[in-house]
Amino acid sequence: MTYAIRNTLIILGVWLVIAGAGWARFYLVEDAEINRLEEQLAPKKVTLQEHQTIANNYEQLRKKYEELKAEVDDNAKVLVRARDADEVYSNLIALSADSAFTYFNFIATDSTHYDNFGLLKFDVSGEGYYRNFNKFINRLEYGRSLFKVRDLTIEPITNLEHLGKVHFSFKLQSLFDRDSLYQEYPTQPKAKMPVYTYNSFYPLIHDVEENEEGLPDVENSELVSVAEDFVSLRDQNDNIKYIYKGDRVYLGKLISVDTVNKSATFRLNKGGIIKYITRGL
Numbered sequence: 366m367t368y369a370i371r372n373t374l375i376i377l378g379v380w381l382v383i384a385g386a387g388w389a390r391f392y393l394v395e396d397a398e399i400n401r402l403e404e405q406l407a408p409k410k411v412t413l414q415e416h417q418t419i420a421n422n423y424e425q426l427r428k429k430y431e432e433l434k435a436e437v438d439d440n441a442k443v444l445v446r447a448r449d450a451d452e453v454y455s456n457l458i459a460l461s462a463d464s465a466f467t468y469f470n471f472i473a474t475d476s477t478h479y480d481n482f483g484l485l486k487f488d489v490s491g492e493g494y495y496r497n498f499n500k501f502i503n504r505l506e507y508g509r510s511l512f513k514v515r516d517l518t519i520e521p522i523t524n525l526e527h528l529g530k531v532h533f534s535f536k537l538q539s540l541f542d543r544d545s546l547y548q549e550y551p552t553q554p555k556a557k558m559p560v561y562t563y564n565s566f567y568p569l570i571h572d573v574e575e576n577e578e579g580l581p582d583v584e585n586s587e588l589v590s591v592a593e594d595f596v597s598l599r600d601q602n603d604n605i606k607y608i609y610k611g612d613r614v615y616l617g618k619l620i621s622v623d624t625v626n627k628s629a630t631f632r633l634n635k636g637g638i639i640k641y642i643t644r645g646l
Contacts, residue, residue, distance in 0.1 A: 465500040470489070
């Protein structure tokens, strides 16, 4: 064997060893490493997509955040500035003014001091129209001052002179600012309060008031004449009364006149029971 052939074989063997080692590393080592890195890359791609989605929606999310922050700020409670019972009473008087006016008694029951704030407790009771009391409680609950209402009880007043009124009582807690942490702020609610709809304590059926004004009692009266927009009645006292549409009678009013059929219709409220009475000639 000549030196040329031998050297060629040696070089060929070395090349085969190098090629085999390269092939083995690529397919046995590098391929496994690639698979491992791809497995690690997959969740990172998902995370990147999520971040990209957030980035695309950033401006919309920022505006939503500002709206929610403003709403929270509007509804945030602040420690009461009143530090004694007299000042709390003055606050309640202000909150129960105008359309929330009610009569109430006010008794201080306890006082506790903490590091930066204090706690005053009161028993409150009184009476008033339910509509007004409802607004008074809403001003306490929705106002900025940190008042807490507990153990609220409401009892309707059923006598005729005070229909629509209620007796009420509740316990009030006032968390006040001891160290002037907060500046002056308006005590009236910034948030929109619930709309009053109906007095659920108003009795559906109740007694009727006496006819102290001497109004015509339709059920004990006689129709005498009918005109275009009024009628004449001979009332329970045998007196002639002229009643125009919309005029009051005992427990109701005249609602319609029928000149064709010579009749008149009255709407009466007999203690919560609505009754329509038609009188004819």
